[in-house]
Amino acid sequence: MRKTYGKGAGAVHALRDLSLAFARGSFTAVMGPSGAGKSTFLHCAAGLDRPDAGTVVLGGTDLASLSETDLAILRRERVGFVFQAYNLMSALTVADNITLPLMLADRGPDPQWLDRVVGRVGLADRLDHRPAQLSGGQQQRVAIARALAARPEVVFADEPTGALDTRTARQVLQLLRDIVDGTGQTMIMVTHDPVAASYAHRVVFLADGRYAEETTQPTPEQVAERMTRLGEW
Numbered sequence: 082m083r084k085t086y087g088k089g090a091g092a093v094h095a096l097r098d099l100s101l102a103f104a105r106g107s108f109t110a111v112m113g114p115s116g117a118g119k120s121t122f123l124h125c126a127a128g129l130d131r132p133d134a135g136t137v138v139l140g141g142t143d144l145a146s147l148s149e150t151d152l153a154i155l156r157r158e159r160v161g162f163v164f165q166a167y168n169l170m171s172a173l174t175v176a177d178n179i180t181l182p183l184m185l186a187d188r189g190p191d192p193q194w195l196d197r198v199v200g201r202v203g204l205a206d207r208l209d210h211r212p213a214q215l216s217g218g219q220q221q222r223v224a225i226a227r228a229l230a231a232r233p234e235v236v237f238a239d240e241p242t243g244a245l246d247t248r249t250a251r252q253v254l255q256l257l258r259d260i261v262d263g264t265g266q267t268m269i270m271v272t273h274d275p276v277a278a279s280y281a282h283r284v285v286f287l288a289d290g291r292y293a294e295e296t297t298q299p300t301p302e303q304v305a306e307r308m309t310r311l312g313e314w
């Protein structure tokens with residue numbers, strides 16, 4: 082993918098020539114110094130934005146070939162999102178928040194899958210609560226269950242633990258890892274945090290809009306050392 086913001090002397094090459102593949106069932110953290118292109122990559126890969134050149138293929142579908150409407154349908158049905166802000170609907174119960182994407186897609190839930198997701202995120206006894214009655218960690222677990230409800234082919238997480246304290250963050254990261262290992266879900270997480278990245282199977286480092294390097298079975302120390310080598314973070 083290539084993506085440039087602006088024109089002429091002021092042009093910013095956010096993605097220069099980035100080519101990446103993610104195996105089904107893998108958990109990948111995407112890291113890199115500030116301005117490396119992580120958010121731009123995530124937005125393009127998730128079909129929220131389009132690259133200027135190159136393409137994104139999700140499970141055999143070339144996103145470049147889709148109209149805006151079809152792209153919106155693909156995002157709703159085949160992609161899940163978890164953000165730093167949980168973006169829950171305060172008037173809805175936990176159960177309704179989780180199934181909202183399915184309702185919007187006019188799709189009946191797969192009850193077995195939903196039970197599994199709700200059980201895994203540990204919210205079975207909270208389904209009638211409203212988001213305001215939950216802790217930050219519990220709210221993020223609702224958001225994770227919502228992202229998984231439609232059983233998407235891939236879940237994109239953008240700093241999913243950025244708003245949580247260290248202990249809660251670790252629980253949520255372990256949950257993400259358990260979901261990937263237990264369900265075969267594919268997860269791609271953008272993060273600045275070496276500890277968060279260490280929960281992934283693989284860490285891909287970007288620098289200046291390009292692929293820089295990667296590591297598997299990461300440790301926080303190893304990730305921090307590579308980040309320091311790549312620049313300011």
Ligand SMILES: Nc1ncnc2c1ncn2[C@@H]1O[C@H](COP(=O)(O)OP(=O)(O)OP(=O)(O)O)[C@@H](O)[C@H]1O
Binds near residue numbers: 095118
């Ligand atoms: N809408 C935009 N208009 C102009 N420039 C942009 C826009 N979005 C991003 N950029 C620029 O593109 C480059 C890559 O930005 P991006 O947000 O993808 O980096 P990042 O790695 O996510 O950074 P950070 O870690 O600071 O969030 C940066 O130089 C940024 O200033």
